[in-house]
Amino acid sequence: MLEIKNLKAVVENKEILKGLTLSIKPGEIHAIMGPNGSGKSTLSNILSGKKGYEISGEIQFENSNLLDLEIEERAHKGIFLAFQYPIEIPGVNTNNFLKTSLNSIRKARGQKELDAIEFLKLIKEKATQLNFDQKILSRQLNVGFSGGEKKKNEILQMSILDPKLAILDETDSGLDIDALKIVSEGVNKLKNGKNSFLIITHYQRLLNYIKPDYVHVLKDGKIIRTGNFDLAIELEKKGYQSL
């Protein structure tokens, strides 16, 4: 599904990614762990199409050259990034945003756009699943949301947009145990054996709830080790310095 080969990224003359190679197959869950400044967020930004990087290397997503696609085209193809810091957008109603987003993607995929009633039904179903208070959705996007509400809102978007590859960028940071459970249950419910997940995190904690097939360690712009869940446990005990 996703093939990254020798990916290098430079921002403001500083090389952040220094030849990263990663392959994700349909249905797999991959976790990337690593210390601060290792390039984890840069990787998720580049996958979602954020501007401002000088990039070399290759990224194939299904049958497309991902680097040729605009930000919104990547979303149309099925890439979803759950942001580490979801941005507050005053004046934009959350429900209206969700509907615009969903229908933009449906339209690009040649599917029928949902009308207001169909959309509300879907939203209600997904919000209930995630134990997400629907009242929040009539507020302005992320404005005045607590840290947990922002992250839950990301997971709600993910479950509505039903991506092929979901990238979770430190979704666990700033979450209490209850919110962490809700977020991971959201991810687990979404798993269908065909879609894939790339989970970026500092801690093993989230991986107790979402069991990864592979754990990679990103350090200084490269993947230096790959293993299974045991690697995450080892890292939690010994820290990144030991590597």
Add this chain to the structure above:
Amino acid sequence: MLTNLESNFEELIKKQNIQNFDIRKKLLKKFIKEGFPDKNTEDWKFSDFNKIINLKFPNLNINFGLDKKKLLIKNQILNNFEHNKIILANGELIEIDLSFENKDEVQIAQFDKRNDFQINKNTLLDLNEALSLKYLDIKISNNYKFKKPLVIYHLRNESLNSKIINLNINFTLGENSSLCLVNNFNDDNESNFINLKYNFELSKDSNLKNYLVDGQNNNNARYLFININQKNNSNSENFIFSKGSNFFKTEIFSNLYGEYSSSFINGIIYLENEKHHEIKTNINHLSANTKSYQLIKNVLKDKSRGIYQGKIFVDQIAQKTDGYQLSKTLLLDKSTEFNGKPELEIYADDVKCSHGSTSGNLDEEAIYYLMSRGISYDQSKKLLIDGFLLEVLNKITDENIKKYLTNLIN
């Protein structure tokens, strides 16, 4: 051009029976001598009107009357909400329809003679008084509250070009009365200068909602002067939607003579295509316990220019004044310009007054976030602009008008 005006005026006199001839001629001569205001006039320092007129409207002359045959009224009438109508064309009264009101409580009259002419500091008012041949006078009885909005349609002859069009309306709101007024400026003609003067007398406990809608793209220059005199406990709510005209300056004087009177001025300047619009406000707190609030939002692109000059004056007897003004501007590209000049002049010591101004461009991070959810660049921008304007649209207290304007923007 200005010297032509005088001979033009002589011609007009021959054709029509004009009242107050001497004073009109005097005012016109004064205008011709002093000319259109330019950047050396402090109030016009950001809008050199003389230059704009010479550049874009070089052949202006006096309008000689209305050819009613060329009026297309029907498709101009709003069907968004129920309302009363006054239809004006080229500044002349065409139709009054007060179907939703008790006609005994509302008096609308048209005069061609008056005895309260004055010499003005503002030369455009001189021009208006010299050339407004008829005056509309609208009086609302004590305790009468309009049931539906009153929409004034400002229409023009389709073929009208390079004319000076003047309009002068006086409103008197009786005690404890209320009026929701919508001014709909619809022009599909070109290169005219439309010079409007409104005066409002708000008796005690009266309530005015005054919505100004310049929504349709047109190539005219417009100056709108509004004076509002407010007695005790009266309230005025003004909303300016400044978008369609080539040039538009709205100037509001709000004189809070009565205790507990309040004035709200909110607005949007939304421009593209080299348009130049200004909102200038003068709030005079002349009595204790008065309140004013102003919020202006500007969205500028493609070489357009927006200006907001907001002045709050607090007289020494106007203790406990509460005055606030804020402007926020989105500059969508580097070719645009916004000028803001907030002014506070305060002579009382127990007051609460503040002002603020911000400007910037769209938040790139927000655009990235929206696009990452499959929304195109253009639509993301639109969502953000609509979101930016929502705060000020929410200040509109009439739900029908809020809906109408929100739809107009979207």
